Amino acid sequence: MGAPRIVRVDPVRPEKDRLAVAVDVLRGGGIVAFPTETVYGLGAPVTRVDALIKIFRVKGRPPDNPLIVHIATWDQLHEVAVVDSDTIERLGEVWPGPVTVVLRRRRVPDVVTAGRDTVAVRMPGHPAALALIELLGEPIAAPSANKAGKPSPTAAQHVVEDLDGDVDLVVDGGETFFGVESTIVDLTGETPTLLRPGPLTVEELERVFGPVKVPDFARGLSEPDAALAPGMKYRHYAPEKPLVIVASDMAAMASALAERGLTPCMYWVGPEEPPHLDKTRVIVLGGDPYEVARNLYNGLRMLDKEDCDIGLFPAIEEKGIGLAIMNRVRKASRGSSVPI
């Protein structure tokens, strides 16, 4: 297939006439990649089962990995989920924004929820995503717009690299704001449970929802129970080359690898300039954790493009958005080891 059609929109004041082109594609049964404040999504109207099946097919996504329902209005929330007034009030404090909640499901096709009795819902904060859903007039179900297992797309170009002509239209709103996927919190149990860390931190969640359980798998330390966090069990965000997390001296590790004839790619995090090391390439991610999150997936994609053999990633502090970064990096590095 040829290259997908691309329409550019202003990420802050998206042009309605351009989004109307995307709405036409969606109404015609097509699938559309669009920017959100987290990563690019690949969406179809929540009721268009044929188009939703196509999303699974082009991504190579296992059918037991459910999608997130993206909404623009509170009425749409009531259509897809069972929700009490107390929860709505709390959600009003975090939406629109980068947090997805798991609730009891109402009227949603099985393909969206992977047949579960719960549904994941989010009101995204990106003006183009909100305007697209509003213009369409119904929720858009969407996973991230990448091939299953690969780093999520944080720019329209990444979507084109991964999915090429398999996507009918890409709404290009420039780079996404946060660069990692939404926080997911399950509200169906007694205590809210973090399923995936993201831009909205545990600290911020707890201010709104009270104490939140943070299981080991949410840190990327273990495999989740598939019943609780479907989809999280899959290898994710992973470059082709090995990637290892280095808790000790990065420069020493890079030199040891170079001495053995390997070229490491060293990820650099922090406000200082990276050191100049022999036979080592440097991928600069940024000085503060939000900048690192924004550059993370492009950085993981660069590992496969750079002329190097292995990626070295520094262990960073797991607080705030750092929890989300380390969760992604642990999953991306699963199965990799240092070949010395």
Ligand code: AMP
């Ligand atoms: P993606 O947008 O590609 O990051 O995928 C959405 C993620 O949301 C999936 O990996 C699921 O694990 C999660 N998710 C979607 N629906 C549910 C649900 N009903 N219960 C728990 N997690 C869910």
Ligand code: MG
């Ligand atoms: Mg994904």
